[in-house]
Amino acid sequence: MEENPKIVAKYEQLEALGKKLFAGQSLNFETITQAQVKLAKEFLRKGATTTNPEVNAFYWEHILLAPELGKRIAEKLTKGSSVNPYAIEFLLFLHDIGRLITPSAYFKNDLIGDRLLLEIGLEKELVDDLPPLGRISVLADEEEFTDEQLNFSQPLTSEQKKTIQKYFEALTPTQRIINLADNLGKRNNDGIFNFEAFKEYLKTQEKRYAHESHWACIHWAIIRRKGAALLEYHLVKKTFDWLKNEGIDVNKILEELKDYGPKFVLIVRHGELDNPEDIVYNRDSVMKTPMHLSTIGEKHMYELGQLIKAKGFNLTRIFSSPEIRAQESVAQLNKTLKLPVEIVNDLDDVYAPDPYNEGWKMDKLIALGGNSYNLPHTERPENLVRRMLDVFNMASDSLKTGQSTILLSHGDPIAFLVYMLKTNSVLNPEKIRQVQFPKKGQVMVTVIGANKKLLTLYLLNPDIEENSY
Numbered sequence: 001m002e003e004n005p006k007i008v009a010k011y012e013q014l015e016a017l018g019k020k021l022f023a024g025q026s027l028n029f030e031t032i033t034q035a036q037v038k039l040a041k042e043f044l045r046k047g048a049t050t051t052n053p054e055v056n057a058f059y060w061e062h063i064l065l066a067p068e069l070g071k072r073i074a075e076k077l078t079k080g081s082s083v084n085p086y087a088i089e090f091l092l093f094l095h096d097i098g099r100l101i102t103p104s105a106y107f108k109n110d111l112i113g114d115r116l117l118l119e120i121g122l123e124k125e126l127v128d129d130l131p132p133l134g135r136i137s138v139l140a141d142e143e144e145f146t147d148e149q150l151n152f153s154q155p156l157t158s159e160q161k162k163t164i165q166k167y168f169e170a171l172t173p174t175q176r177i178i179n180l181a182d183n184l185g186k187r188n189n190d191g192i193f194n195f196e197a198f199k200e201y202l203k204t205q206e207k208r209y210a211h212e213s214h215w216a217c218i219h220w221a222i223i224r225r226k227g228a229a230l231l232e233y234h235l236v237k238k239t240f241d242w243l244k245n246e247g248i249d250v251n252k253i254l255e256e257l258k259d260y261g262p263k264f265v266l267i268v269r270h271g272e273l274d275n276p277e278d279i280v281y282n283r284d285s286v287m288k289t290p291m292h293l294s295t296i297g298e299k300h301m302y303e304l305g306q307l308i309k310a311k312g313f314n315l316t317r318i319f320s321s322p323e324i325r326a327q328e329s330v331a332q333l334n335k336t337l338k339l340p341v342e343i344v345n346d347l348d349d350v351y352a353p354d355p356y357n358e359g360w361k362m363d364k365l366i367a368l369g370g371n372s373y374n375l376p377h378t379e380r381p382e383n384l385v386r387r388m389l390d391v392f393n394m395a396s397d398s399l400k401t402g403q404s405t406i407l408l409s410h411g412d413p414i415a416f417l418v419y420m421l422k423t424n425s426v427l428n429p430e431k432i433r434q435v436q437f438p439k440k441g442q443v444m445v446t447v448i449g450a451n452k453k454l455l456t457l458y459l460l461n462p463d464i465e466e467n468s469y
Contacts (some may be wrong), residue, residue, distance in 0.1 A: 010051040029084055048457075054104075055311075059096065062096065072256075098113025107133060131179050136235070137225075139231060140230070165238070195240065202230075265406075270326045272468060278361050279361060283349050311460065350384055
């Protein structure tokens with residue numbers, strides 16, 4: 001069956017990026033150092049910005065928690081062992097890279113990710129240390145578990161226990177740690193996973209996944225999924241016990257990580273406007289009558305609210321520009337999200353009254369590349385960046401680990417803010433439409449890491465249509 005061209009394009013983008021970043025690197029278990037861990041994080045950061053993945057918030061929770069959990073376990077085990085904590089952290093940052101391409105394709109994303117890592121230069125022995133879903137699925141098929149066992153209501157037979165023990169003993173310490181960190185490096189509404197939360201997650205996983213697929217590899221994995229979950233449970237339990245015998249308290253490490261993870265600030269531009277005269281508009285206080293959303297603008301903002309909710313962001317509130325068009329956009333979002341709203345003047349549009357007062361049409365602004373910053377009364381870029389960055393930092397600081405908030409603003413302020421976040425410099429106004437300028441109704445997801453620094457940013461709805469400049 002022929003692959004979706006968008007998926008192929010994302011794979012090729014990540015392949016090119018990975019080959020560039022890891023060029024000349026020796027990527028095997030013995031040679032991985034902190035320098036390669038930084039490259040792995042850079043690959044994730046740039047990979048997300050490049051591909052605009054359709055992942056949910058849970059992905060970023062997991063992609064930060066799992067490497068930290070694996071690293072902390074490995075650091076306690078390193079005395080007298082062959083474990084390389086850097087290699088474990090490196091692999092756990094990259095173990096779900098396939099989800100940037102096919103986020104919901106069960107098992108297929110693992111196959112795609114493994115192939116990609118080999119293509120960009122990781123040695124096969126290193127990739128083989130990644131979570132072995134395929135191998136576990138094969139073993140699950142051979143064991144022929146009963147329905148009661150698959151529902152965790154009947155114990156294993158003595159022969160099944162022997163088979164699992166043999167499989168566990170064949171795993172290297174690195175494979176055991178990576179598999180445990182992959183399974184426990186997660187968070188639910190009650191906080192970071194413990195062993196019981198992990199068990200409940202496995203018991204209820206069929207509610208979260210599709211039950212059929214036209215892809216043979218996915219179909220093969222689906223019919224073995226419940227058996228693989230049962231095996232994962234027993235393998236992780238054995239790893240728990242093994243680490244306990246080594247003097248490592250996994251529960252204590254998990255408790256130390258309870259506040260570890262990302263925060264999210266979603267930066268949204270207001271929706272399409274009803275502007276039949278194609279005027280260059282500005283703040284409501286400048287104009288004789290305010291600008292309102294068009295019918296298509298209302299539709300886009302309503303659909304955006306549904307999309308944001310579907311991606312699982314744990315939202316706290318919406319910070320909005322005071323303009324009527326911004327508040328109408330919030331109203332459409334809140335038909336689904338139902339969040340408290342706080343009006344923040346610093347999210348307002350750039351103050352640029354001259355084009356409106358002089359009766360400009362959009363074609364004149366287009367001819368200037370969107371740049372009206374050389375006009376006498378236009379707000380200075382430095383002030384625009386300062387106020388937007390102040391709001392961004394305030395919003396981020398207001399969040400607890402795992403929480404999200406929305407900033408709803410306007411095209412120029414968002415473009416200047418995003419450029420500052422990406423480059424730590426003020427955008428040259430002459431290039432404002434040459435950089436990543438947001439379409440109306442578009443949302444930029446910013447992921448703030450556990451160190452309070454920006455991990456990555458990407459568009460949640462890159463393909464939204466825009467009808468006006």
